[in-house]
Every structure is written in structure tokens, then in C-alpha cells.
Amino acid sequence: MSTTETTWVPPSVLERMSEELETLSADPSPSPTVEERIRTLRDAIRNAETSEKPDDGLVEAGMLVTALFAGDEHPTSFLVGPRSLVEADPSIAVDVYSPTSPLGRAIDGAHVGDTVRYALPSGRSITLRILAAEPFRG
Incomplete structure (x- = not known):
């Protein structure tokens, strides 16, 4: 099958x-x-x-994530989903990160409160803390 x-x-x-x-x-x-x-x-x-994801704090595609990147003073919010969403729906007014991007792979399956570290293609390492993850209702 x-x-x-x-x-x-x-x-x-x-x-x-x-x-x-x-x-x-x-x-x-x-x-x-x-x-x-x-x-x-x-x-x-x-x-x-197209199903709405449960509001359980789990980071996965379809979730609006708020994270604090190490060294930043203010949190950043972004949608986890295919990058093509930006072209397909101009009303989506947040950054979109693919689940297959380095950031997307690193946070997939993380929960609110988790600290995640991942490497950029350049080899530089980035750390962030997941502050919120809620279903995208855009």
C-alpha cells in the first residue's frame, strides 16, 4: 500500500x-x-x-509559533507551513517557515516552554525558546 x-x-x-x-x-x-x-x-x-490543529502547545505544521531567539529582546511569531502559502494567500501577514527548513525540523514536535537549538546551513548554531504554539486561524 x-x-x-x-x-x-x-x-x-x-x-x-x-x-x-x-x-x-x-x-x-x-x-x-x-x-x-x-x-x-x-x-x-x-x-x-486543512484541519485545525489542536491547541495543545505542540509545534507542528499549521501552528502559529511565538519564540524568543537567543540574543533577541522581543519574541518573533511565525507560521509553520509550506512556504508557498505566502504566494497562495497574500492575507497571511506573518513569516512562514517550512517544516522541512532547518528551523522547522528543529521545532517540529517541540512544546511550549522547550528550548531548541539548531544549525543553519552556514554551520552557525541558533537557540530559541518556544513561548507559544497555537492553531493558525488566519
Whole structure:
């Protein structure tokens, strides 16, 4: 049995993707570029997860995280999710970090109160403390 990994997206992004797919699919003679976009959208929609995450303090895709990075005076808030969300829904007004980015991988599964350390591609190490993790309702 084959398993396909789902990707969390807000309902507004799923709606936008569905609308774009409907518009593109109406073209009786799409260009190869449009055909590829249609395939990409179909795959994204098929694998989309839109459920709201539980408000349990667990960091995972779909959570708005507030963290204090070592050396910073003020906390930073960001959404854990696919970077394509920024393009797909301009109303998302926070930074988005992919779960597969160094930061995303480091904090995935962490809880509020945890201190996490991770390495940037440059090799520099960064430490942060998770102050809050709540479902994104954007």
C-alpha cells in the first residue's frame, strides 16, 4: 500500500487553489505550462490537509509559533507551513517557515516552554525558546 504525505494548508489557500484549478481547466487547449500547473494543483489539492490543529502547545505544521531567539529582546511569531502559502494567500501577514527548513525540523514536535537549538546551513548554531504554539486561524 502506498502512502502519500499530506501538506497542511489553511482552508483559504485550498479554496484559492481550487478556484485556480477550475479556471485553468476551463481552457480547451491549455499550453504545456498550464497543463503542468493543472497537474501541480491537482496533486496539491489531493494531498492537502486543512484541519485545525489542536491547541495543545505542540509545534507542528499549521501552528502559529511565538519564540524568543537567543540574543533577541522581543519574541518573533511565525507560521509553520509550506512556504508557498505566502504566494497562495497574500492575507497571511506573518513569516512562514517550512517544516522541512532547518528551523522547522528543529521545532517540529517541540512544546511550549522547550528550548531548541539548531544549525543553519552556514554551520552557525541558533537557540530559541518556544513561548507559544497555537492553531493558525488566519
